[in-house]
Amino acid sequence: MNPILNTDSYKTSHFLQYPPETAFVNSYIEARPVEGYDEVVFFGLQMFIKEYLLWGPQVTANVIDEAEAFCEAHGVPFNRTGWEIIAHEYDGYLPLEIKALSEGTVVPTGTPMVQVVNTDPRLPWLTSYVETALLRAVWYPSTVATNSREIKKVIVDALMRSSDDPAGQAPFKLHDFGARGTGANEQAGIGGAAHLVNFKGTDTMMGAYFAQRYYHAGMAGFSIPAAEHSTITSWGADRENDAYRNMLEKFPRGLVAVVSDSYDYWNALQKIWSRDLSALVNAREGTLVIRPDSGDPLDLVLSSLEMLADEWGFTTNSKGYKVLHPKVRLIQGDGIDRESLTEIVDAMIGNGWSLDNVAFGMGAGLLQHVNRDTLRFAMKASAIGRTDGSWYSVQKKPKTDPSKASKAGVQHVIRMPGTEGIVTIPTEGPYTVPGDLLQTVYRMDDRSTVPMIKHWNFAEVRERAQYRGL
Structure with missing residues (x-):
């Protein structure tokens, strides 16, 4: 140029x-x-x-x-x-x-x-x-770094109230899903690196690369194996169980995230994950992270927590907040911005749920829904x-x-x-x-x-x- x-x-x-x-x-x-x-x-x-x-x-x-x-x-x-x-x-x-x-x-x-x-x-x-x-x-x-940090304030304050491990939890509570929503690869790298100033979770690979290239970072951002709709729907609706089973078998250790709303999310949550495949979930050396991807974010998170608590059980931590069985967690990545995340976090705390149970993914709200006038x-x-x-x-x-x-x-x-x-x-x-x-x-x-x-x-x-x- x-x-x-x-x-x-x-x-x-x-x-x-x-x-x-x-x-x-x-x-x-x-x-x-x-x-x-x-x-x-x-x-x-x-x-x-x-x-x-x-x-x-x-x-x-x-x-x-x-x-x-x-x-x-x-x-x-x-x-x-x-x-x-x-x-x-x-x-x-x-x-x-x-x-x-x-x-x-x-x-x-x-x-x-x-x-x-x-x-x-x-x-x-x-x-x-x-x-x-x-x-x-x-x-x-x-602006991206500032917005990310403002969200971190909400997350950290909620963890301090509701978690027994706020320092360990905080770095991975907001995951960058924004690469595909940016206007160019360079924007993804710049904005993705800005988010990593505050957090360590990202699927914007260019963000971690820019942190390395321009700031001599080792590895600034981390991700995990995760399903998308194409890898689930490729099995067909009648083999949804097999699609989920495959995720558990191919990734037997560590965290694995599985989008679960390709068909009937509530059936996947209550029947497939909590009953049909519960033995496999329990046998894994790690945690299943269930991802809803459509619907009202606040209702999805609160209803999912209640349903998983009924099926998997929960404990109450030293601060008096409920924590799901360690084999299951949620990540809410649809419809998340600073306002909706704050609303969900406040509702979780208000209903006695530790923020340990949920992580958040943010796409356009993190890297794209900003302009020069956001901070003037x-x-x-x-x-x-x-x-x-x-x-x-x-x-x-x-x-x-x-x-x-x-x-x-x-x-x-x-x-x-x-x-x-x-x-x-x-x-x-x-x-x-x-x-x-x-x-x-x-x-x-x-x-x-x-x-x-x-x-x-x-x-x-x-x-x-x-x-x-x-």
């Missing part, structure tokens, strides 16, 4: 629009305050920096020629002089400095998470030129450096919507001593502020042969994002 074209069309004309004395443009990215979210997990920038700024195709003469021809046909200006500076003097790497929070850091909404400025005074337009790609690289994985992400210019060395602050302050006002000045994020509190401090220019959490993660300038980057490993990211409710 041509890196010059990785932007919005109107950006190509902006090199003609800045005041003539402009040498530097400083911009920042934040998730603006929004109802329903008090904090945000910063994650994903490292994937973009490595793939697009370090490993990706660099700006070369051929790239410039292709982009110029495209822009001419497209009807927009083209800054050939600027791009040739990048190609010839920087070996095609973008002369920028990007500062960011440590990945996995959880901050209040409204906190700057990334700050970017050009390092060559001849190229002040470059800062905002990369907004399209840079903002996209931040808002999507940060924006990148805005906040300070301008002149050719004479002076700086001044700029900001957006629309009277028609004061909530969209941007921050002025170069931004610094400070953790208050002795507390978990985060504050943002602006300065007129790019001054050093002790304790600034915005640290350089990418820098290319005229003293560099290749960009300097900061690498975070996945274990560090997970540790920072950890919900402390456990």
Whole structure:
């Protein structure tokens, strides 16, 4: 792909629009305050920096020629002089400095998470030129990681109330089913890795692969053998028992998940699993995870628990909550989002059921039902450096919507001593502020042969994002 074209069309004309004395443009990215979210997990920038700024195709003469021809046909200006500076003097790497929070850091909404400025005074337009790609690289994985963590809060709080093993249970209570619902393989990898910041269960293989590729994770996500409708219905309705029996025999140890609603779910639950095949289920060295896949999620979970309790029995744990026979569990993966999961968890607790009994799978609700406005992400210019060395602050302050006002000045994020509190401090220019959490993660300038980057490993990211409710 041509890196010059990785932007919005109107950006190509902006090199003609800045005041003539402009040498530097400083911009920042934040998730603006929004109802329903008090904090945000910063994650994903490292994937973009490595793939697009370090490993990706660099700006070369051929790239410039292709982009110029495209822009001419497209009807927009083209800054050939600027791009040739990048190609010839920087070996095609973008002369920028990007500062960011440590990945996995959880901050209040409204906190700057990334700050970017050009390092060559001849190229002040470059800062905002990369907004399209840079903002996209931040808002999507940060939003998925934030939503996943908000759900983890619900799960962990319920486990603390109802489970004798909350720490052991929590990492596998929300399973990523979202790969097929994404718009592209790259989105599945980025969003899937973002979910794995908080959990370890996934069927989005690209998520675990991206965690390895970009964050040097060992194996960040795990799955189990599981049936789908095609492997059950291929046996035919009259051989449903045989289809289930085959799953037990082919996978005699560990967890195995079997979708059980291809025909009559309640018959499968009460008769086939609990009576016809109960001896085989008990003989396995592991647990059968039964998956309903159609119907009202709340009713399915509660009714299934009651039916399995009647057929298989249950015990009461030390916290007074019911736990099914250890050979059977449920996973509810249809119709799950943050709201429906919370409703189910609350109902389970209210009816005396430990969350030990149920895991959840989430597909589109996890990786696809988000957009840039979910957390109101924006990148805005906040300070301008002149050719004479002076700086001044700029900001957006629309009277028609004061909530969209941007921050002025170069931004610094400070953790208050002795507390978990985060504050943002602006300065007129790019001054050093002790304790600034915005640290350089990418820098290319005229003293560099290749960009300097900061690498975070996945274990560090997970540790920072950890919900402390456990």
